Amino acid sequence: MKRRSSFQNRSHCQHKWKRRVLMVVLLGICVGSIFLIESSTYPNSMNLFMPLSNPFAQKPKIAFLFIARNRLPLDFVWDAFFQADKDKKFSVYVHSRPGFLFHKATTKSLFFLNRQVNNSVQVDWGEASMIQAERILLENALTDPANERFVFLSDSCIPLYNFSYTYDYIMSTSTSFVDSFADTKEGRYNPKMDPVIPVNNWRKGSQWVVLNRNHAEVVVKDETVFPVFQQHCKRKSLPEFWRDQPFSGDNSKEHNCIPDEHYVQTLLAQEGFKGEITRRSLTHTAWDIPSSIEHDRRGWHPVTYKFSDATSELLRSIKEIDNIYFETENRREWCSSKGKPSPCFLFARKFTRPAAIRLLNLSLLGT
Template sequence: MLSPSPVSLLCALLLCVPLAVLFVAISPATTPTSAADGGDLVRTPVAISPNRSRPNPLTTFKHTTKNQQEMANNITTNQRAEDSSDESLFRRAARVNLMPSPPRKLAFMFLTTAPLPFAPLWELYFHQAPRNLYNIYIHADPRFRYHPPFSGVFEGRVIPSKPTSRHSPTLTSAARRLISHALLHDRSNSRFALLSPSCIPLHSFEFTYATLVGSGKSFIEILSNEVGAYERWAARGEDAMLPEVPFEDFRIGSQFFVVTRRHARMIVRDRRLWAKFMLPCLVNDACYPEEHYFATLLSMKDPRGCVPATLTHVDWAGRYDGHPRMYNASEVGPDLILVLRSHRPRYGDEEMNGNDSSVTERRDPFLFARKFSPGSVPRLLRMANDVIFRD
């Protein structure tokens, strides 16, 4: 039998290669595609350990592979990009001098999505104040129309602002943005008060200034063991806050506060805790970073430097919809102002500040109050000089 020549072997190979390619193309895959190979994420409910001190009613999810975790991390890309655009601002604000230059000023920081309905009342308030003792800053969500535009003492006081929404870190970011601009704008800013557009003053500027500057501490509500605290802590996932924020250190407090210059700088310098609180929530109903981040940060960093109470009065009695009571125009009169002034703030952990902030000893005055309906403006103006500004 004749041996095949090299030319004949080459021809045979050229004929077989297309057949092999065709066979591979039509053969079924022998290995199923998994999540780790780029398929859909497999979401496995986390079993709740029976030895936890509190039950977890949340359905949270655990990603079981490294690739899955990397895919899950993409969820936060937009939020991180939004925050990173502020990094230069925060870094510069974090380097300001801790000591304010004389005269010490109050920084009034309004966080709003609408024209300030009580601007006429605040105009009277600031007109009876020395101009060299205060500054005004406004964070105004750029998605809304502000008509009429900010005018009078509020003209030109809007800082570069970004969209905000509930159940997200954006309100906390806005407050950090306000603090940063106030720190950089005027070295004399000594106290930083965060206010709502529905806030009104309960006292004269002179009384407010003496109260805040006369205290060496921040006024921020710091509460532990609140109903629903565990659900709020676990809103991003059962262990998402660990190890930086263990549940035992998690605190809740009013969104509105007054902080010292030292604490203002501490807030804008923080990266470690903020990296946790800026994560998106899995359960919106328990997600209120603006009521958690500041209270937790200052409680962990400098509890003795805080009076654990807010000086902004609000009535939550009988409210279950996430919104406090709003005072209608018919309710607004001298008696209401005097009643709000007479209330005593709710203080947080008594042991955190020792005897100086003892619940039984302190009775700090409410300086502001919310919420008031826009229709109450005429009544408030009529009694401003004779009631509100008369201490």
């Protein structure tokens, strides 16, 4: 039997390779012809040759943005919450004091390891540094193109529902959830803000907002409203801050402006996005002391729930809230999701660590 020479073998392989390439080219021409005929004949029909969606493409994510003093005392609650998501449809960012690191000694949750932002600032309550921290969190979260919603949370917040319900609720609308109403009370708006911020754009609400990506980018890119807040929006000196700064004898002429209660609301109104927000926060905060709870409250801080307060009745009462009353507008708005009536709140604050431990042990969270 004669064997082919190496040259003949190479020629044979090259000939087979050329035939295969020609067949692929001809097949592509045929498919392209069918595509053109189908698209011209049936322009509104579904094309069978359209590429299928990539099943491995990153799903839209929610960025959870935590503002903390140091460590997160309720990280164990959020650890249980995040564990329920198997598709990694979330990301975590934490703003803590400069230099604080989330490692194995400061958090037991894998979801918070090394999730601190590295350009944090020292935050003081009632100062513009709070909204500076919010802008820093958004700036870091926007680097991930999969993040489409941005949720601000305090270190005392708990989730009221499981991850799946929370995700579907937040992603069900393209609007942002921003508690916002015209602030007509004298003393908060500083006339020195005019004309950069006219009084008709002055808004008030909760800092615990949920933003879509477009609005988050507006906050980060803002170079006009934020500097005015830094200069002219300052809290009034109160006796409870004596340790922080001297209390002046006459503070009647001071403007009592709490920056984080006004900034996002005013900025979005200023930029013409009033029609693109749902005017409520998704985080419940109790400013009225329930008759069954005795708290030592000072100043303007909301109710803090302790161990004895953490009951099924408390959570049920929060979950059953289905409407918001806008006192300044004498208007009541019923909460909805996907066009159907729904609870108003997904999160709640302020809970101490013992209170959260009790709720978790009673299996009252994440249901």
